[in-house]
Amino acid sequence: MSVDAVTVRKIAHLARIKVNDADVPHLQQELNAILTFVEQLSAVDIEGVEPLTSVMPMPMAKREDVVTDGGIPDAIVANAPVSEDRFFVVPKVVE
Amino acid sequence: MTELTDLTLADARDALRQKKISSAELTMAYLAAIEKARPLNAFLLETPDHAQAMARACDERIARGEAGLLEGIPLGIKDLFCTEGVRTTAASHILENFVPPYESTITANLWRDGAVMLGKLNLDEFAMGSSNETSYFGPVISPWRRAGSTAPLTPGGSSGGSAAAVAARLCLGATATDTGGSIRQPAAFTGTVGIKPTYGRCSRWGVVAFASSLDQAGPITRTVRDAAIMLRSMAGYDPKDSTSVNLPVPDYEEVLGQSVKGMRIGIPKEYRLDAMPEEIGRLWDQGIEWMRAAGAEPVEISLPHTRHALPAYYIVAPAEASSNLARYDGVRFGLRVPGKDIAGMYEETRAEGFGKEVRRRILIGTYVLSAGYYDAYYVRAQKIRTLIKQDFDQAFDQKIDAILTPATPSAAFGLGEKGAKDPIEMYLNDIFTVTVNMAGLPGIAVPAGVSSEGLPLGLQLIGRPFDEQTLFALAAVIESSAPPVSLPSAWWA
Numbered sequence: 001m002s003v004d005a006v007t008v009r010k011i012a013h014l015a016r017i018k019v020n021d022a023d024v025p026h027l028q029q030e031l032n033a034i035l036t037f038v039e040q041l042s043a044v045d046i047e048g049v050e051p052l053t054s055v056m057p058m059p060m061a062k063r064e065d066v067v068t069d070g071g072i073p074d075a076i077v078a079n080a081p082v083s084e085d086r087f088f089v090v091p092k093v094v095e
Numbered sequence: 096m097t098e099l100t101d102l103t104l105a106d107a108r109d110a111l112r113q114k115k116i117s118s119a120e121l122t123m124a125y126l127a128a129i130e131k132a133r134p135l136n137a138f139l140l141e142t143p144d145h146a147q148a149m150a151r152a153c154d155e156r157i158a159r160g161e162a163g164l165l166e167g168i169p170l171g172i173k174d175l176f177c178t179e180g181v182r183t184t185a186a187s188h189i190l191e192n193f194v195p196p197y198e199s200t201i202t203a204n205l206w207r208d209g210a211v212m213l214g215k216l217n218l219d220e221f222a223m224g225s226s227n228e229t230s231y232f233g234p235v236i237s238p239w240r241r242a243g244s245t246a247p248l249t250p251g252g253s254s255g256g257s258a259a260a261v262a263a264r265l266c267l268g269a270t271a272t273d274t275g276g277s278i279r280q281p282a283a284f285t286g287t288v289g290i291k292p293t294y295g296r297c298s299r300w301g302v303v304a305f306a307s308s309l310d311q312a313g314p315i316t317r318t319v320r321d322a323a324i325m326l327r328s329m330a331g332y333d334p335k336d337s338t339s340v341n342l343p344v345p346d347y348e349e350v351l352g353q354s355v356k357g358m359r360i361g362i363p364k365e366y367r368l369d370a371m372p373e374e375i376g377r378l379w380d381q382g383i384e385w386m387r388a389a390g391a392e393p394v395e396i397s398l399p400h401t402r403h404a405l406p407a408y409y410i411v412a413p414a415e416a417s418s419n420l421a422r423y424d425g426v427r428f429g430l431r432v433p434g435k436d437i438a439g440m441y442e443e444t445r446a447e448g449f450g451k452e453v454r455r456r457i458l459i460g461t462y463v464l465s466a467g468y469y470d471a472y473y474v475r476a477q478k479i480r481t482l483i484k485q486d487f488d489q490a491f492d493q494k495i496d497a498i499l500t501p502a503t504p505s506a507a508f509g510l511g512e513k514g515a516k517d518p519i520e521m522y523l524n525d526i527f528t529v530t531v532n533m534a535g536l537p538g539i540a541v542p543a544g545v546s547s548e549g550l551p552l553g554l555q556l557i558g559r560p561f562d563e564q565t566l567f568a569l570a571a572v573i574e575s576s577a578p579p580v581s582l583p584s585a586w587w588a
Contacts, residue, residue, distance in 0.1 A: 055535025
């Protein structure tokens with residue numbers, strides 16, 4: 001499988017990464033190089049093989065459903081590029 | 096007279112406990128060495144005031160007889176570990192000004208045991224790279240040079256700053272992380288020891304995530320003993336990481352020097368590549384001889400799915416990365432670049448904030464997870480991962496105690512020499528290490544010789560899950576059998 005320029009733009013949009021027109025050809029080439037490299041996997045017989053979901057099988061650890069942390073709003077917004085009154089500020093999303 | 100910075104971590108620990116040296120003077124010696132070594136670009140942030148305050152507190156605890164495992168030992172921290180109140184960048188523009196309000200579990204463990212932080216170490220951006228060249232802050236220059244040449248070489252990656260700093264005697268040890276080989280490859284390139292423990296041995300909490308099912312932290316040090324000491328402090332159960340394993344952490348130092356007589360060492364035939372330089376094959380054969388001389392029994396084994404590990408990795412790792420890195424959106428932390436609306440802001444921020452390699456991996460990951468391709472790529476890769484793990488399970492079922500392989504397919508290369516046109520060329524660096532991450536096993540790289548150009552070469556040992564002890568015991572055999580590594584002379588100072 002290989003990707004065309006339209007697909008490159010579509011993936012970039014899904015990933016929310018702006019791509020300039022000038023970047024599309026070389027991105028397309030690089031992505032196709034990687035896809036060609038992984039293409040060999042299609043020859044592997046995977047009939048009846050379960051996908052690996054955990055390298056070290058173990059029961060999921062659970063804990064009491066209680067609050068263990070909190071009351072630190074200033075620490076939470078401390079790294080925000082824009083914040084106001086302990087809120088994150090984003091560009092307007094509703095009219 | 097020996098310089099203070101020539102002591103190993105173990106020697107320094109003993110000298111500190113015997114009050115022959117103070118942490119304050121040891122720390123000062125390292126801070127001076129770091130200042131002189133700025134041309135190497137190993138440190139992204141030096142924290143001298145912090146270090147001196149910690150060292151003073153260590154000396155007081157030693158005086159009171161309350162020394163911890165690493166009391167007074169100056170360390171470097173890969174800039175992927177969040178450190179409270181100290182900038183943590185992941186070597187990315189997008190986190191250039193990020194100051195975590197919390198401390199990673201691993202660094203908290205180190206400080207609990209009395210270690211001193213010298214600063215934050217350079218790496219490939221988000222740990223994605225094998226040469227440190229993807230760092231937003233520029234590559235690390237290896238302290239090593241080819242014989243008769245001044246061409247700048249890579250210390251490897253992604254933990255290039257960690258490996259370079261340890262080899263150049265800028266710290267006694269350094270934290271590192273390994274997703275596909277990022278501890279073991281730089282260790283091999285710099286003549287240092289690096290261990291990636293079993294998945295789940297060290298907490299991932301507070302470590303900037305790359306590919307969560309593969310990421311695992313470990314130490315890089317100058318000797319096997321130093322790695323054993325440091326891993327004991329880093330490892331341990333952490334309820335804050337749901338994949339952390341609740342097993343006791345042994346005293347890894349105890350196994351050093353123990354007999355390895357009768358151990359069966361797997362030699363996987365699939366690792367003998369046609370394209371492998373002859374000197375790598377010779378190094379491997381030499382390692383097999385050292386094992387035999389120590390009374391261990393080399394046994395040829397087969398790991399038939401080995402050659403599929405790297406391509407499967409380049410589906411799984413980018414897939415997980417594209418998901419993990421979705422959090423960098425310019426809202427809660429990190430860089431924000433304005434756009435015409437909120438989606439535009441996300442797109443501008445991520446285009447400017449991420450470097451070329453990171454963008455490329457996010458795009459690949461997004462593609463292999465997208466509707467219509469998920470089964471063909473991602474699920475298939477995860478099935479192949481099962482086959483890779485089964486290969487190892489079967490080898491260990493044949494009473495194999497550990498597996499011996501080369502650590503890297505070559506010695507360190509020059510900056511700018513690889514991967515400029517074809518990303519795959521760079522990815523091939525991880526050919527011997529990536530299988531270990533795919534199966535979650537422990538692996539250690541140990542210096543074993545030098546290349547024809549005078550550069551360090553390493554061997555890798557792969558162990559059973561949670562059997563880091565056997566790796567340390569066998570690594571100590573390699574270390575004592577191999578010609579001693581002479582650290583690079585300080586041409587930068």
